[in-house]
Amino acid sequence: ETGVTQTPRHLVMGMTNKKSLKCEQHLGHNAMYWYKQSAKKPLELMFVYSLEERVENNSVPSRFSPECPNSSHLFLHLHTLQPEDSALYLCASSQEIWDYGYTFGSGTRLTVV
Amino acid sequence: DQQVKQNSPSLSVQEGRISILNCDYTNSMFDYFLWYKKYPAEGPTFLISISSIKDKNEDGRFTVFLNKSAKHLSLHIVPSQPGDSAVYFCAASARYGGSQGNLIFGKGTKLSVKP
Numbered sequence: 001e002t003g004v005t006q007t008p009r010h011l012v013m014g015m016t017n018k019k020s021l022k023c024e025q026h027l028g029h030n031a032m033y034w035y036k037q038s039a040k041k042p043l044e045l046m047f048v049y050s051l052e053e054r055v056e057n058n059s060v061p062s063r064f065s066p067e068c069p070n071s072s073h074l075f076l077h078l079h080t081l082q083p084e085d086s087a088l089y090l091c092a093s094s095q096e097i098w099d100y101g102y103t104f105g106s107g108t109r110l111t112v113v
Numbered sequence: 114d115q116q117v118k119q120n121s122p123s124l125s126v127q128e129g130r131i132s133i134l135n136c137d138y139t140n141s142m143f144d145y146f147l148w149y150k151k152y153p154a155e156g157p158t159f160l161i162s163i164s165s166i167k168d169k170n171e172d173g174r175f176t177v178f179l180n181k182s183a184k185h186l187s188l189h190i191v192p193s194q195p196g197d198s199a200v201y202f203c204a205a206s207a208r209y210g211g212s213q214g215n216l217i218f219g220k221g222t223k224l225s226v227k228p
Contacts, residue, residue, distance in 0.1 A: 004156070040220065041220065042115070042117070042202075042217070042218040042219055042220050042221075043157075043202070043216075043218040044218075045215045045216070048215070056215065058215070090156055090157075092156070097214070098206070098208065098214035098215070100145070100147055100159070100162065100204075100206065100216060101159040101162075102157075102159060102216075103156075103158075103159075104156025104157045104158065105156050106154060106155050106156050107156055
């Protein structure tokens, strides 16, 4: 499989649940990103990893916890979310960090109830 | 306060005509600009970019124009095709001048090209 794959595509979770979003890329890229797109808002950068090291945390609440076990995989662990966290979460990768021809996944549509 | 603004949420154009999507920015440190296209249920895909040392970049039917003095860029699609119907995002970065390299996105403009 090629490109950037995100699972699940849709997720509904309660505020007390713990869930994880998964992102996988088979492009040999060294940088991976998590973005959030809320309704009627621009895409917002959440986290950046380069060669499995976190290089940016854009003031994201601690209820979002990223993990990058290797350069092909990126996770976003979720716990105790709020309804306002409902959004489209997009993963992206690039050959090197800030190499802007990002390849995005299709996203996970998250609904917090 | 938004640093990248796409003031038109939607645009409708007849097939074969020109589509012009506009983007304004406020941060004078921005020196690299990109356009992404997004179809429903898919992630954004990179379309075209321009560095601040240029005022025009062309790739097939797509041309991006940059007016630094006005802090304005535009994407021209000529001729427009129904398959161009998508949401277009403008993005900017202070790639060389700033301490952060991350992209700042606009809210997007939904383009509809009618046959």
